[in-house]
Amino acid sequence: MYIKRILLTIVLVGLLVGGIFAYMVYGTFFTPNTSFANEKAFVFIPTEATFDQVKESLEPLLEDMDSFTAAAERKGYTANIKGGKYAIKKGMTNNDIINTLRVNNISVKVSFNNQETLEDLAGRISQQIEADSASLLASFKDVDFLKDNGFALENGIAPYIPNSYEFFWNTSAEEFRKRMLKEYEKFWTVERQEKAKKLNLTPKEVVALASIVHKETAKVDERPRVAGVYLNRLRKGMLLQADPTVIYAIKRKTGDFDTIIKRVLFKDLELDSPYNTYKYGGLPPGPIAMPDISAIDAVLNPEKHNYYYFVANVENFGYHMFAENLVQHNRNKAQYIRWINSKNINR
Template sequence: MNIKRILLILVLLGLVVGGSFAYMVYSAFFTPNTSFEDKEVFVFIPSDASFSDVKKNLGPLLKDVGAFESAAKRKGYTENIRAGKYRLVKGMNNNELINNLRVGNIPVKVAFNNQETLADLAGRISDQIEADSISLLNAFRDTDFLSENKMDLDTSLALYVPNSYEFFWNTDAVEFRTRMLTEYNRFWTDARKTKAKALGLTQNEVVTLASIVHKETAKIDERPKVAGLYLNRLRTGMLLQADPTVIYAIKKETGNFDTIIKRVLYKDLEIESPYNTYKNAGLPPGPITMPDISAVDGVLNPEKHNYFYMVANVENFGYHMFAKDLAQHGRNKVQYVRWINAQKIKR
């Protein structure tokens, strides 16, 4: 009888201990463990993160960090950290949190446009993915990579087609550059290549001319007309005489691309630079900015006309007045000069 009682007591104790253990395991894995009030939050796990880094990152978002650590150890997550951007939903338990941190890496939107230099581009991208601006800039300036793809430092900006793309946040610099090369090749369809060839321009030359068109007019509907004007000048051997190239030359010489220049002076036209199209025939060595796709397509689909001159239209701001000869251009220019002087814009 005593033996039976002892066995019964042992069984009951086993059930209690087992139940307690099961409850502890269940609680560690399946009890909600988020402390934030928002419906969802996003966390970023760096590529070199340790589990201590993860705990530090998630700590403010959890009710019980110890329970999370216990569950993470049991599931083997502490030795298998995966970098990326992760979405955590209010009310998630530790099991869901850990599963999500294993396989829930979500892409981020990376957008860029109108960068004037590779350094500007590197800075813009580094704000959106894990790669820092220095590693990105080094990848962009890799001369072996550029040479393999028929580019150099002057033309390299043409490789990056401005748009919005999806990347994983933990993308490194070389991976980003490789993806951009893929997008560049995708952009240059057979149709676009054929149009460039018909104009007698290489792809880099199209982007270079498009960068000038982009700077000359922000009006998308006017870009084919402006492109047609510059193509007329190129065909006849006339200097492009594009003010935006002079502004770029000034910025490049001073190294200050943040300078705002609203008026080009006659003395500026004498600057010694391959980008000064008042002194050098043909196109400059490379793009003076990253042109919008609309500017590139404006060059590839230019308006056919006999205009060779243009000046800002002060009666329709943003647009230009076009002329076929110097006499008409002179009359158009009088209005612009009168207006700019009235504004007292000296630079």
């Protein structure tokens, strides 16, 4: 009888201990452990982050950090941390959170357009993914990468087609560059390449001309007409005489790409730069900015006409007046000069 009591006591104690242990395990793994009011919150885990960094990122989101730490250690997460962006949903348990941090790296939308320089592009992208601007710029300007893929520093911005793309937040600079090269190659379909060939232009030359068209007019519906003007000039062997190339040449010489130049002066036309299309024939060595897709397609699908000249239309701002000959152009230009003088725009 005595032995039975001892055994029963042992069993009861075992059940009690087991119950306490089960309760603790349940509390550690399966009790909701979020402290925010919104439906979800996002956490960014850096590449090669330590567990302390993970805890620091999660601190504002959790009710009980000790239970999360215990669960993470038991599940082996502390030795298998993966960088990325993760969504923590309201009411998640420690088990849910750890499973999410293991496998549910979510993508971010990366958008860019109209960057003038690789420096601008690097700064823009670094605001959207983990890679910093210095590493991005170094990868963009990597001489071996450029040479291996048929580019140079002068046209190094060409592979980056403005658009919105899905990336993982922890994408490296080299991974970003590699993906953009693939997108560039995908963009240049057989159809687009054939259109470029019919214009006697390479894809890189198309991008260079598109950058001028892009800078000349913000009106998408006018871009095919402007592209037609420049293509007419190229076919006839005329100088492009594009003011945006002169402005770019000035910025390139001064190193100040933030300067605003509203008026190109006669003295500017004498600037000795391969980007000055008043002084040098043909296309500039590379794009003067990053053209958007509408400008590229405008060059590939130009309006067919006999215009060789154009000037800003002061009666329909944003658009231009086009002319087939110099007499007509000078008449249109005189109207523009009177207007710009009346506004005292000297630079």
